[in-house]
Every structure is written in structure tokens, then in C-alpha cells.
Amino acid sequence: MKNPVSTSRDGHILTVTIDRTQVRNALNGAACHALSDVWDDFESNPELWIAIVTGAGDQAFCAGHDLSDDDPMPASGWAGLSSRLAPLTKPLIAAVNGDAYGGGFELVIGCDLVIADEHAHFAMSEPRVGFAALGGGADRLVRRLPTAIAMGLLLTGRRIDASEAHRWGLVNEIAPAGSAMEVARRWADEILRCSPIAVRQTKELALASLEGAAWTGERVAHRAALLDVLMTFEDTQEGIDAFTQKRAPQWKGR
Numbered sequence: 001m002k003n004p005v006s007t008s009r010d011g012h013i014l015t016v017t018i019d020r021t022q023v024r025n026a027l028n029g030a031a032c033h034a035l036s037d038v039w040d041d042f043e044s045n046p047e048l049w050i051a052i053v054t055g056a057g058d059q060a061f062c063a064g065h066d067l068s069d070d071d072p073m074p075a076s077g078w079a080g081l082s083s084r085l086a087p088l089t090k091p092l093i094a095a096v097n098g099d100a101y102g103g104g105f106e107l108v109i110g111c112d113l114v115i116a117d118e119h120a121h122f123a124m125s126e127p128r129v130g131f132a133a134l135g136g137g138a139d140r141l142v143r144r145l146p147t148a149i150a151m152g153l154l155l156t157g158r159r160i161d162a163s164e165a166h167r168w169g170l171v172n173e174i175a176p177a178g179s180a181m182e183v184a185r186r187w188a189d190e191i192l193r194c195s196p197i198a199v200r201q202t203k204e205l206a207l208a209s210l211e212g213a214a215w216t217g218e219r220v221a222h223r224a225a226l227l228d229v230l231m232t233f234e235d236t237q238e239g240i241d242a243f244t245q246k247r248a249p250q251w252k253g254r
Contacts (some may be wrong), residue, residue, distance in 0.1 A: 001086055002019070003019070003034065004018065004020050004027075004028070004030055004031035004034055005017065005018060005019065005031060005034040005035055005038060006019050006056075007038060008072050009048070010237070011192075012047060012048060012049040012050060012134075012192060012196070012253075013048075013049070013050050013052065013159065013185070013188050013192075014038075014042055014050070014051040014052070015052050015053075015054070015181075016035070016038055016042075016052065016053045016054070017049075017053075017054055017055065017056050018053070018054070018055045018056065018062055018085075019055075019056040020033075020056075020066070021056050021057040021059075021060075023063065023066050023068075024059060024060035024062075024063035024098075024099070025055040025056060025057070025060045025061065025062045025063060025104070026062065026063040026064055026065060026066040026067075026103075026104075027065060027066060027067075027078075027079060027103060027104075028066040028068075028069035028071060029069055029070075029074075030069075030071060031066075031075060032073050032074055032077075032078060032079055032080055032146025033073075033074045033080070033081050034080075035080035036074040036075075036076040036080030036081075037080070037214045038080065039051075039076070039080050039081065039084075039088060039102055040076075042076045042088070042090065043088055043090065045141040046254070047161075047253070048088060048090070048186045049087075049091075049191075049192065049199075049253060050090060050091045050092075050093065050191055050192070051090065051091070051092050051093070051183045051197040052093045052094075052095050052181070052185065052188060053091075053094055053095070053107070053111065054094070054095035054096075054097050054180065054181055054184070055095070055097050055098060056162045057097075057098070057128060058079050058097060058098060058178060059098045059128060060076075060098040060099045060100075060104070061094070061095075061096045061097055061098050061099060061100040061104055061107075061108070061120065062100055062101075062103065062104030062107055063099065063101050063102070063104055063163070064101045064102025064104045064105075064125065064126075065075055065078075065102060065103045065131070066241065067129065067146065071137055072154040077135065077136075078103055078107075078134070078135030079106070079107045079110065079135065079249075081110045081136070082106065082110065082134075082135040082136040087207055089200045089203060089204060090196075090199075090200055090203075091111070091112050091113065091188075091199060091203065092109060092110045092113075093096060093112065093113045093114075093115065093184050093187060093188060094107070094113070094114045094115065095115050095180040095181045095184035096108055096114060096115065096116040096117060096122075096162075096172070096180060096194070097120070097168050097178075097181065098117060098119070098120055099120060099121045099122075100120065100121070100122050100123075101121075101122070101124075101125070101135075101159075102124065102125045102126050102129075102131075102133075102137075102207040103121045103127045103135050103196050104123050105122050105123060105125075105137060106124075106133060106135040106137040106140075107135075108122065108170075109136070109137065109140045109141060109144060109170065110136055110140065112128065113172050113184075113187055114165075114170060114171045114172055115158070115171070115172060115173050115180050115183045115184040116162040116165060116166070116171045116173075116174055116175065116180065117162065117174075117175050117177060117178070117179070117180045118162055118163075118174050118175065118176060118177055118220065119162070119177055119179060120161070120162045120165075120180075120252050121159050121160065121161050121162070122137075122159070122160050122161075122162075122165050123157055123158060123160070124138075124141065124153050124154050125145070125154075125157040125159075126157065127154075127155065127156075127157045127158040129144065133154060136153055137154070137247070140152075141153060141154060143210055144169070144170060145168055145169075145170070149168060161239045162174050172187070173187070179254075190214075192251075193248075194251075195233075195236065195238075195239055195249070195251055195254045196235070196251055197230070197233050197235050197236070197253065197254075198230065198235070198239075201229075201230070209247035213244065233250050233254060234252055234254050235249075235252060235254065236252065237252065238250060238252070
């Protein structure tokens with residue numbers, strides 16, 4: 001049986017491709033289990049610093065849940081992401097090569113950066129087939145958008161194009177047709193100019209703020225302690241040395 005998810009590696013970048021073109025890359029239980037395994041491997045591999053997730057073909061990023069399938073989801077939830085006790089600490093980029101509907105849209109907004117093909121469309125379409133956005137969509141959309149806009153999308157299931165998604169801040173950049181992966185790779189290369197450890201800690205702090213925990217005493221103390229932690233890493237000293245020596249840093253991820 002064909003693997004529903006394929007991966008490839010280029011240096012520190014992992015590319016993850018949903019490959020179920022016969023159903024517009026909709027995910028079933030097996031595909032979600034496969035993605036969960038991919039994210040586990042990505043998170044635990046010190047040589048992998050960034051992941052880009054995309055869909056096979058040029059029509060759909062992910063059409064959501066394959067409604068013909070009733071296999072159970074992994075413990076990590078929808079797309080192997082929605083129910084993790086802790087989010088991925090490394091950057092995850094969505095290269096939205098086509099339509100992202102329902103759970104596909106949920107996967108998109110579970111990523112840190114979003115690059116959308118100019119012909120891509122988005123919809124939290126679950127209510128139109130009798131479901132709710134249980135894979136993180138309802139929770140995340142109301143944090144990302146003004147309430148009226150988020151509720152309008154959630155309660156109607158209406159479709160928006162890449163331009164509208166970009167206008168509301170759901171998309172970082174619109175890519176010319178067929179070039180979403182190329183643009184996503186450019187963003188990944190920009191991230192690679194930074195210390196991977198500093199990037200992960202920055203993501204942790206940012207996500208804590210989104211969850212409303214940034215200004216608790218515990219979080220403030222954690223931020224204060226990060227300087228001491230950062231100074232123990234080779235990459236931190238490398239960044240200081242490279243700056244003072246006016247050269248490009250050579251990150252090692254340790």
C-alpha cells in the first residue's frame with residue numbers, strides 16, 4: 001500500500017508531503033498516524049531544524065478528513081498535532097499548494113508560517129458536513145482573528161481565497177502559481193540564518209503568550225532564566241563571536 005505521507009531531507013530542512021491525491025490529499029486515520037510518527041522523528045532528531053509540510057499535486061494542500069474512513073486518530077490527534085501535550089518546538093511551515101478545507105485548514109493554522117499559492121482557498125468547512133472543527137481550528141482561529149471574522153468563518157464554513165487570508169494575517173506570503181514550495185524554502189533559509197536553539201526558545205515564548213500564560217509569575221521567571229540557559233550553548237557563543245568578527249555564524253544546534 002502506498003505511504004500516505006512522504007518525506008525528504010535537505011540539510012537541516014525536512015519536507016513532509018501529504019500524498020493522497022486520489023482524495024485531494026484528505027487525511028484518514030492511517031495518514032494521521034503516519035504524520036504523528038513524522039513529527040515525533042522530526043522533534044527528536046537534533047539535525048532537523050525546520051519542517052515544511054505541503055500536499056502532492058497542484059490541486060489541494062489537504063481537503064480535510066476523509067469521511068469514508070472511520071479509523072481511530074493517533075493519541076497526538078488530528079494530523080498528529082492537535083492533541084500533543086506540548087507543541088512542536090521547531091518551526092513548521094505550511095506550503096499551501098492548493099485548497100485547504102476543514103482539517104486541512106486546521107493543519108495550516110497549526111503551523112508557524114504559511115505560504116499560500118495564489119490559487120489556494122481556505123475554509124473551516126466542518127459544519128457543512130455535520131462536524132465541528134475539533135482538530136484545533138475553532139480554538140486557534142478565534143485567537144488569530146478578530147472575533148467577528150473568526151466566527152463568520154467558523155459558523156458558515158465559507159471559503160476565502162489566498163488574498164483574503166493574507167489580508168487577515170493568516171498567510172505570510174502569497175506565492176505565484178506553482179511556487180509555494182520555492183517561497184517556503186526561502187523562508188526556511190532565512191530561519192537557518194538564526195541559531196536553531198534561540199529559534200526554538202523564541203517559539204516557546206510566543207506560543208505561551210498566545211495561550212495567555214506569558215505574564216504569569218512562572219512565565220516571567222522562565223524568561224528571566226533563559227539568558228542563563230542560552231549562555232550554556234555553543235551556538236550562543238558562536239553568534240557573539242560571529243557578530244564581533246563580522247562573519248556569518250556557523251550554527252551547530254548545540
